[in-house]
Amino acid sequence: MAPSDMIVQKFPHLFEPFVIPPVHLKNRITMAPLFTAYGHGDGTVSQLTLEHYKEVATGGVAMIVVANTVVDPSGTLSKHSLRADDDRFLPGLTRLAKTIKGQGSAAVLQINHGGRFARGKTLYAPSSVPIRDIDIGGFYKSALKSLDIQEQWAILSKAIQHPLPKEMSVADIERIITAYAKAAARARKAGFDMVEIHGGTGYLPVQFLSCRTNKRKDRYGGVLENRMRFPIELTQAIKDAVGSDFPVGYRFLADEWLPDGFSLDEAKVFAQRLSVLGVAYLSVTGGTYESFSLPEVAKKSHEPGYMVYLARQIKEVVGLPVITAGRIVTPDLAEEILRERKADLIGLARPLFADPRWPQKARTGQEDAIVHCEDCGTCFQLIVADRPALCSQWDKAKLVKRKAMIKEKQNPTKKILVATDGSENATMGAAYVGDMLANRKDITVTILHIQTEESTKNEAGMREMMNIARSFLVKAGIPEEAITIEVRKRKGGIARDILDEMAAGGYGTIVVGRRGISKAEQFLFGSVSNKIVQNAKDSTVWVVG
Ligand SMILES: Cc1cc2nc3c(=O)[nH]c(=O)nc-3n(C[C@H](O)[C@H](O)[C@H](O)COP(=O)(O)O)c2cc1C
Incomplete structure (x- = not known):
């Protein structure tokens, strides 16, 4: 037996191929979306974006989900977000898909509308619920703790001044759904293998699902059947736009982790509906901006594999491939999750940001050499401050190179x-x-x-x-x-x-x-x-x- 075969056998489940028809994945490791604020100020793909995703793809991951791409200018979350709301973004997106696929990873474009969390004068949301009524102060406080006080104040005051969201009319809903569908079609045209709807973290689809943010009296609000209508219609529109042979995945919120929020029981019903629609996979998460700051949620989110129980429970009610993410730090833990059939695929966001060679090292028996994410919060704090993400675990050479590329991008x-x-x-x-x-x-x-x-x-x-x-x-x-x-x-x-x-x-x-x-x-x-x-x-x- 060749030494490399023996090595793979150490993590046989992790390195088993998988198919999300028609896309073949070489192993079970995926990059969960991690927004880096590496795009140009006009939403185009920068050299830094290409460099980052190329480096991750070279490290042996089977599939990369490119984070948080804008479907409509009204849904933009950051001035550094990548955009897919116009054909002029096609050349850059094409380059990006080619770069990722050129290194043997499947390329997935995550598309999103920030709804009430977006930037801009008119914020679209299911209902006109002001952001300051909801306790995100705690979230900002913990996210910004390492910044100096002036910077914290600048960001907090911006959050407080968030305009009151506009309750979307049915015409607004139809327009935004069309924008999602067009962006998805562009992802396909640019050469991506799949598209992923961002249905987590409290963005527009979640704002419709949650009673906290959806107070509508029409067919898009009230009972669960009505609250599911927007994400279901948008998933259907995307599927129609990309065709039946192009996989549409879903970043799925399984529990808002708030007493009066979207619950796991409701999520199970929603997962089944998405399954009937023919969604390609569910990438299961928990929590939104409004729950991340709660002490019990913050504590839980430091634990290894803290969202695996959600993935397992969703997997029990659907026949779809399920991805689980959330502090899956070691290949041993990833292997155990797969062996115990709690999920089909592993999602790594910060672990791959800290060490893009995590998969390669696991495959070649060098797992002790993996540079681990220390959960320090640096990447998150930087993007919340709308600054390009860095990692405290990078060696000096990488840090210097990244900082130089960021400088070049900004100047x-x-x-x-x-x-x-x-x-x-x-x-x-x-x-x-x-x-x-x-x-x-x-x-x-x-x-x-x-x-x-x-x-x-x-x-x-x-x-x-x-x-x-x-x-x-x-x-x-x-x-x-x-x-x-x-x-x-x-x-x-x-x-x-x-x-x-x-x-x-x-x-x-x-x-x-x-x-x-x-x-x-x-x-x-x-x-x-x-x-x-x-x-x-x-x-x-x-x-x-
Ligand atoms: C800096 C940062 C940016 C993120 N950006 C996104 C995003 O754009 N879309 C998304 O669905 N999840 C995003 N996430 C959530 C991750 O995909 C992932 O679910 C979470 O970080 C837990 O996994 P991890 O421990 O492997 O990082 C982000 C997380 C971090 C820390």
């Missing part, structure tokens, strides 16, 4: 995109960059041309202009290796294509020439530079000419 002016159509003005844009940033060694410049029918006919001339642009930069002392030339085929409008490229590449500055098309055409359609000035977000636009 991306160093990545410059010079868009050129081969005109003199556009080429002068490169000279202008050279003048402004002469001898800077900390920038990278990409000279981008979106190919049109016209420019394809004059490819040699176009290349020449791009090389002239490059030579201006080199003459200005910008290192040659920091300059790239990219030619892309036109997909939509030129301005839209440039903006997509900009968002996908995380460029902080874009340089465009003002000219090009005839005055009449400009009058009718608007110029490329005007469109870029109007639509570029979180970046600087230089218009030359």
Whole structure:
């Protein structure tokens, strides 16, 4: 017997393959969603997002659930959330799915609407229940304890000023359900293997399920049958949008852990309904923002496998694959849960954040070398403060690298995109960059041309202009290796294509020439530079000419 076979036999259940039809999983370890605030400020996928998920996928996990992607701007929880509410997010999401799958993990996109916990002026919720009426003060207090007092106050005062949520009209409900369905369809289009509805933590689907937040008198409120209507309709709409061969999973709240909240008995009925709808799996959790701060809940959540009993009870009433998460720190505990058939799959959020190689180490008999999550709360405190997550268990080298990437993400002016159509003005844009940033060694410049029918006919001339642009930069002392030339085929409008490229590449500055098309055409359609000035977000636009 080969040594690796013997090693796998130490955790035979953990390394047994599994199928969520039609997706094959190489083992039973999944990454439970862990929001990191690594996205760009405009909701696009950053280099840091790619780096993070690639590292996790390389560590041997069978499936990764990418956390908390926005289905509609009204449901955004953080300015760093990834978004799937428009086709312009497709290039980044496609890159992300490819990155994860390229390392042999299945890629799942979790989609969410924050409802009354979202940011923004109009908050949508089943009922107009003010947030301050509900005791989340304790939650914030414990989550923020390591921040300095001024920062705590800034975050708390923002929470207190949360506007009163608007009771959703039936038209609002239909619009948001459509947004979920469209986002799910985009996940499929981007190449994800599955989509996961975020039905935990107190977000919109839970707000409908819980009597605490749902006071409606219409068919979406009152008895359980009515409170289940919104999540059931949205699950059905998603299934219709993605097709029967594309798995739709559900992050499932099995108990709100509040005396008058959504209970385990109700959750069992809801689980059965989701099963009939053909949901692919249930990823079972307990608690919401409103119960996390209760002393008994806080105490319980430090215990290893604290949510396994919920998974087991839900598994008893449905025939669906069940994922359990929650301080499953060691491979021994994970193996025991599977051996005793308490769940079918293991979800690791913080353990994989602390050590992405957890699965690989368990498989190769190096489980003693696993760097364990110490439950210190650092990752959580940072994201509550809307800052990118870090882990106190990372070694110095990783911490330094991550901090540098975070800095780069937050200060991306160093990545410059010079868009050129081969005109003199556009080429002068490169000279202008050279003048402004002469001898800077900390920038990278990409000279981008979106190919049109016209420019394809004059490819040699176009290349020449791009090389002239490059030579201006080199003459200005910008290192040659920091300059790239990219030619892309036109997909939509030129301005839209440039903006997509900009968002996908995380460029902080874009340089465009003002000219090009005839005055009449400009009058009718608007110029490329005007469109870029109007639509570029979180970046600087230089218009030359
Ligand atoms: C920093 C942080 C971010 C999280 N983000 C999400 C999320 O976006 N979606 C979600 O369903 N659960 C989220 N969770 C909950 C985790 O998926 C998981 O259920 C919980 O952390 C317990 O598992 P663990 O001990 O393996 O971390 C988050 C947890 C933490 C600590």
